[in-house]
């Protein structure tokens with residue numbers, strides 16, 4: 001097959017940042033996706049509906065003319081999030097989820113939750129309102145090996161949380177392990193997961209073999225090949241509780257290529273094309289549309305998009321970088337090729 005037309009997909013996990021980043025990154029997502037669940041880990045974080053709606057306007061100002069792209073906003077859960085704040089968010093129509101970052105787990109998570117027990121009242125309100133909890137699922141205990149932090153989070157935090165709140169809708173974001181796949185498969189219809197293109201296409205060799213590759217560093221960190229295979233199997237299985245979320249996370253080159261580089265991989269410039277590579281590799285191109293355009297919308301209770309996008313099997317070279325404020329943004333596959341190309345209908 002050399003041409004593939006899909007319903008217009010959604011990105012259910014996206015970092016757009018703010019200010020001068022927006023005109024660089026928003027057009028990449030808007031070209032490919034109808035909507036995106038926009039992460040709230042700005043500095044300071046987005047914790048109120050008023051902040052979320054103001055941020056939404058700043059994003060919309062960077063959507064190119066003629067493109068139809070809807071940012072779906074989220075709030076950042078803190079130890080102090082009140083049930084009233086959750087209720088206001090649920091009623092606003094602009095806020096579609098609340099994000100849990102364990103304090104210190106990842107980029108801009110300093111205001112995150114120190115003890116999930118402190119959020120119980122907010123979580124009960126979310127369950128009542130049908131507002132999903134999006135989870136960065138890693139423990140932060142320095143004694144736990146970084147490759148085990150997702151598995152331990154499931155055992156110590158997520159399973160007990162779902163016992164306390166059995167009706168809460170939960171999305172385990174950017175899953176990276178066989179254990180996360182199995183947890184989601186066994187859980188009820190209220191539990192789902194997003195899978196990134198980089199975790200479908202790369203294992204930890206891409207980070208560490210033959211030299212350290214800071215542009216392949218993200219959290220949760222890339223895992224061994226058997227985990228990548230489990231993610232690819234789940235994503236191409238037709239199970240509606242695994243769906244597309246890129247976790248495209250732009251950082252300036254200077255913050256990545258340094259002695260202590262930060263976590264995040266930028267993939268918005270080629271996200272759908274990279275998923276298409278992964279699904280082709282698995283012999284499952286016929287399953288791509290549902291993963292990319294149906295299951296996420298269905299889980300969030302949103303209507304499916306009406307438009308379409310077309311991809312062609314035709315190699316193109318990714319730029320070495322994009323101008324990004326006063327610095328540069330190095331995209332995934334910089335200077336290398338991608339096998340599928342987005343074409344206008």
Ligand SMILES: NC(=O)N[C@@H](CC(=O)O)C(=O)O
Nearest residue numbers: 015106107218219249263264
């Ligand atoms: N995934 C990452 O490695 N980084 C994300 C944060 C996150 O999603 O954990 C970022 O905001 O840069």
Ligand SMILES: [Zn+2]
Nearest residue numbers: 106136173219
């Ligand atoms: Zn995360």
Ligand SMILES: [Zn+2]
Nearest residue numbers: 015039247249
């Ligand atoms: Zn993320």
